[in-house]
Amino acid sequence: MTTLLPLPVPATPADEVEAGAQSHQFPLPQTLNYPTTTPPTLITQGAEGRLYKTTYLLPSIPCALKHRPSKPYRHPILDQRLTRHRILSEARILQKCRREGVPVPALYAVDEGTGVLIMEWIAGAPVRVPVNEYLRKRKADGLREAATKEDGEELVGLMRRIGRAVGRLHKVGIVHGDLTTSNMMLRPWDKGKAPVNGHKADGEGNGLLDGEIVIIDFGLASQGTQDEDRAVDLYVLERAFGSTHPRAEGLFEVVLDAYRGEFKTANIVLKKLEDVRMRGRKRSMLG
Amino acid sequence: MLETIHLEHIPHTLSIHVAFYRNVTNASFLHSQLLARNASFEYALIDASTVISRFHLLAAVYKSITVELGGNMKTPNIHSEIVCALSSNNNIAEAYRRYGISPISKDVLVVKVLNTAHANTSDLTKESTETHLNEHVKGESVEFSDEEIAKTTDWSKLRKYHKLNGAAGLDDITDMDAKRKEMEMMIVSAMALRGL
Numbered sequence: 001m002t003t004l005l006p007l008p009v010p011a012t013p014a015d016e017v018e019a020g021a022q023s024h025q026f027p028l029p030q031t032l033n034y035p036t037t038t039p040p041t042l043i044t045q046g047a048e049g050r051l052y053k054t055t056y057l058l059p060s061i062p063c064a065l066k067h068r069p070s071k072p073y074r075h076p077i078l079d080q081r082l083t084r085h086r087i088l089s090e091a092r093i094l095q096k097c098r099r100e101g102v103p104v105p106a107l108y109a110v111d112e113g114t115g116v117l118i119m120e121w122i123a124g125a126p127v128r129v130p131v132n133e134y135l136r137k138r139k140a141d142g143l144r145e146a147a148t149k150e151d152g153e154e155l156v157g158l159m160r161r162i163g164r165a166v167g168r169l170h171k172v173g174i175v176h177g178d179l180t181t182s183n184m185m186l187r188p189w190d191k192g193k194a195p196v197n198g199h200k201a202d203g204e205g206n207g208l209l210d211g212e213i214v215i216i217d218f219g220l221a222s223q224g225t226q227d228e229d230r231a232v233d234l235y236v237l238e239r240a241f242g243s244t245h246p247r248a249e250g251l252f253e254v255v256l257d258a259y260r261g262e263f264k265t266a267n268i269v270l271k272k273l274e275d276v277r278m279r280g281r282k283r284s285m286l287g
Numbered sequence: 288m289l290e291t292i293h294l295e296h297i298p299h300t301l302s303i304h305v306a307f308y309r310n311v312t313n314a315s316f317l318h319s320q321l322l323a324r325n326a327s328f329e330y331a332l333i334d335a336s337t338v339i340s341r342f343h344l345l346a347a348v349y350k351s352i353t354v355e356l357g358g359n360m361k362t363p364n365i366h367s368e369i370v371c372a373l374s375s376n377n378n379i380a381e382a383y384r385r386y387g388i389s390p391i392s393k394d395v396l397v398v399k400v401l402n403t404a405h406a407n408t409s410d411l412t413k414e415s416t417e418t419h420l421n422e423h424v425k426g427e428s429v430e431f432s433d434e435e436i437a438k439t440t441d442w443s444k445l446r447k448y449h450k451l452n453g454a455a456g457l458d459d460i461t462d463m464d465a466k467r468k469e470m471e472m473m474i475v476s477a478m479a480l481r482g483l
Contacts, residue, residue: 031353034296055295057345088483095476101456107476109350110483113357118479120472172455 029067029116040065048086048219053121056108062121063108066090066219069115084112086219091117093174093218100172103165103187103214122214124188127162128181128244131155134208135247148250156254158186158209163255165213166237167262170269175229177220180240186211227265231272232281234259238273288428289399289417294345297352300404304413305344306397307335307435311426315390324363327419331369335394336441337386337448338373339471340433346475347372348398361482365400375449375477385448394439395426442467449474 032040032054040054049068056063068087070079087110097104105119134155162184169176176183188211222229234256242249256273260266289306311317320328331348338344351368354360362368362379374382388395399416421428429435446452451470460466 031296035299036295057294057342057349059295061342091480091483095473095480098473098476099451099454099456101454101459106472107479108346109353109479111353111357112483113359 027069029065029069029111029114031111031114031116031118032065032067046219049115056118064105064119064121066117066119067115083115087112087115087117090218090221093221093223094119096223097169097172097174097215097218102168102172102174103212104218105214105216122185122187122216124186124211124214126182127158127184127186127213130186130208130211131158131181131245131248135245137208139247152248152251154209155248155251158213159251159254160258161213163258163260164262165215166234166255167259167266169215170230170233170259170266171263173223173225174218175222175224175226175233176215176218177222177233177236178217179215179233179237181244183215183217185214185216187214188212227269227272228276230269231276234269234273235276235281238277288430289413289420290431291413292345294349294352297349298356298404300402301352302401302403302413303345303348304399304401304416305431306417306420306424307394307429307431308397308424308426309335309394309429309435309439311393311395311424313423313425314388314392314395317395317424318388318390318392321388328423329364329366329399330420331366331396331398331400332388333370333373333386333396333398334388334392335396335436335439336392337445338396338436339440339445339467339474340436341431343471343475344373344396344398344436346478348400350478350481352400366398369398369400372478372481375474375481377482395424396431396436397424442470445470445474449477 028040032052036055037059038055040052043051043053043064045051049066052065052067054063054065055061068083070076070083074082091107091110094104094107098106105122107117107119109118110116111118138152165184166176166179186209237255238252241252241255256270260270289304292303292305294303317328317332321332333344347369350372351365354368354372355365360368362371367383370387371379371382373386376382397420399411401411401413401416451457451473454473456473457466457469460469
């Protein structure tokens with residue numbers, strides 16, 4: 001979902017595009033064609049699907065609706081099977097995580113026939129946004145550009161929470177497959193409720209980085225406990241983090257430190273991570 | 288008191304009506320009408336002790352509507368489908384026994400889905416349904432609200448039915464309200480995955 005592809009340019013005359021663009025490029029799932037009090041809004045479009053914000057059951061309950069439209073270039077039967085398989089695998093993983101206490105969106109409804117997955121709406125913003133905001137503020141305040149463990153208390157706290165959340169995910173036997181700071185939400189604390197992972201960001205700050213880490217988008221996730229896969233997961237996060245937040249790259253080891261404390265065999269995974277760093281994400285040099 | 292509820296994302300030909308009766312004295316009569324497949328008693332009659340909230344029940348109603356629209360019903364009609372949708376496993380008889388009305392049920396939730404596009408229910412209206420219910424359900428009609436439902440919820444039964452006793456996600460929560468909220472979310476998630 002995060003790999004945003006440019007929209008294909010339709011090979012039709014411009015005036016036809018005008019009329020057909022909405023319906024052809026954005027076929028809404030049948031569910032969204034039925035009446036609602038507020039119209040659904042498109043949040044993001046990825047290579048495989050689209051994410052809408054809409055409502056579930058009652059106008060007061062917001063939800064996220066993920067639609068995997070059928071691909072016209074695939075054979076219909078294969079298309080149906082792939083969609084069904086991917087929707088169900090994502091749904092099962094969400095359900096498992098929730099049961100095991102990994103903070104993820106709750107599953108509301110699955111319609112594998114039309115390729116629709118309805119989930120709890122997570123408030124807040126993707127971690128990427130507040131982190132960049134924080135780093136920008138630092139610069140504006142005239143602090144040194146690169147955040148370090150010593151002077152970025154608030155950020156260090158957030159990084160710890162990320163490490164714990166990822167550790168917890170791996171502990172229950174799920175590998176995410178696409179860990180980035182865009183696939184984690186920073187949900188504001190529920191007032192008076194004990195946060196599920198970690199506590200208030202250590203140190204004082206303006207509260208920009210306060211919140212609970214909720215991991216989202218399990219479209220590429222799989223169930224497994226292989227240290228190799230876990231290490232690749234961490235490697236992907238490391239690389240994504242380095243390129244999205246270059247000024248905080250030096251803090252990544254905080255994530256790994258927190259990860260280490262989450263489950264017994266984490267040390268083996270971190271050893272493996274060193275191998276993966278040497279050779280890259282792909283184990284075999286084929287393909 | 289029959290409340291009409293409009294759910295999001297369902298065709299406008301469908302309307303949902305819910306009533307809540309407490310201290311029902313003729314549960315065995317109602318149960319026998321279901322067993323006899325008396326068409327005029329085509330309701331989802333649910334044992335209220337297995338329902339957590341409006342959200343929980345409406346999620347089951349929504350699921351059974353999508354199943355009907357998709358043409359994948361596993362049971363005779365949409366009302367029996369609602370009872371099954373409350374379950375998290377595929378055993379239909381077990382779902383009826385656990386979530387449906389039984390001769391010893393005390394508190395009963397009644398759901399009726401009317402479809403104006405459907406030939407054999409199109410002559411039924413909210414009024415006729417309400418009259419029929421008031422005539423045949425011997426109990427005290429109360430509001431279909433989260434507060435009223437919460438009074439009858441049997442949590443230990445739900446924990447057992449949905450196999451939540453070993454769920455690590457619940458052990459860490461100390462606050463009772465938060466714990467129940469989380470259980471509700473887990474149960475709704477499990478219901479969504481049923482039969483898939």
